[in-house]
Amino acid sequence: MTEHIDIKRINSDLRYRFECIAKFLNFTSDDIAMLNTFAPLVFPLIPVLADTVYRKLFSFDITKQYFLKRNERFEGFLPKKQCGLTLESAPVVLRKDMVGIYLKRVLTEHEWNDTFLQYLSQIGKLHTDEAGSASLNVDYIHINALLGYLENVLIKTVCNIDTMDEKTKCGILMAVNKLFWIQNDLFTMHFLRALNNNGASQNSTEKDKTTTCCWA
Numbered sequence: 001m002t003e004h005i006d007i008k009r010i011n012s013d014l015r016y017r018f019e020c021i022a023k024f025l026n027f028t029s030d031d032i033a034m035l036n037t038f039a040p041l042v043f044p045l046i047p048v049l050a051d052t053v054y055r056k057l058f059s060f061d062i063t064k065q066y067f068l069k070r071n072e073r074f075e076g077f078l079p080k081k082q083c084g085l086t087l088e089s090a091p092v093v094l095r096k097d098m099v100g101i102y103l104k105r106v107l108t109e110h111e112w113n114d115t116f117l118q119y120l121s122q123i124g125k126l127h128t129d130e131a132g133s134a135s136l137n138v139d140y141i142h143i144n145a146l147l148g149y150l151e152n153v154l155i156k157t158v159c160n161i162d163t164m165d166e167k168t169k170c171g172i173l174m175a176v177n178k179l180f181w182i183q184n185d186l187f188t189m190h191f192l193r194a195l196n197n198n199g200a201s202q203n204s205t206e207k208d209k210t211t212t213c214c215w216a
């Protein structure tokens with residue numbers, strides 16, 4: 001049987017969108033239970049995982065610059081402080097904590113109710129230019145790369161657990177994979193909206209210019 005999916009609703013109703021993707025990926029309450037099983041095992045490692053993530057982001061100038069810019073916004077133009085922003089600086093330690101809070105929340109959530117879906121969606125929106133003064137304007141290429149990297153870090157963590165049977169390990173790995181594709185959709189949704197909005201405003205102001213988009 002072919003199920004009808006309403007494209008208008010996909011783009012206007014977050015719960016409907018999530019349910020469509022969940023059905024497609026076969027993300028069920030069993031996957032949520034697997035994430036919940038994984039949570040207490042990964043909790044003690046979260047500070048190390050958050051540090052690994054920031055080490056990766058700070059190992060390329062193109063990703064590190066977002067944090068330098070963010071600091072500049074909070075502290076004014078302070079070149080010395082910017083140059084000295086390290087993985088141990090207080091603002092970076094605070095940001096590592098934020099990553100920890102995010103990981104704990106996604107792994108412990110039991111309900112996946114509307115508030116939680118809004119949270120996942122809000123994280124996506126924050127990284128675009130569509131979140132007003134909170135906008136981080138991160139290019140999507142880095143989001144995609146970090147999602148892949150973070151998923152890999154978690155996969156490695158699961159593989160290193162030696163007190164668990166293979167069936168549970170497999171279940172956790174599959175649930176983590178689905179979680180990342182769901183979160184990725186809630187990033188791309190906002191990036192595509194931002195692209196459409198920017199395209200629309202550009203079209204209305206620069207109708208006579210030809211586009212030079214590489215995939216157009």
Ligand code: HEM
Nearest residue numbers: 063066067070095098099102123136138142143146147150
């Ligand atoms: C796996 C993908 C990512 C996830 C899940 C994620 C998650 C988060 C979360 C939970 C916050 C804190 C939001 C808040 O409550 O204020 C945050 C903030 C931030 N993220 Fe991301 N992020 C991701 C990718 C990236 C990438 C690739 C960059 C840059 C290259 C980036 C740059 C930032 C910055 C600059 C902040 C603001 C930190 C501050 O408040 O000073 N994020 N992110």
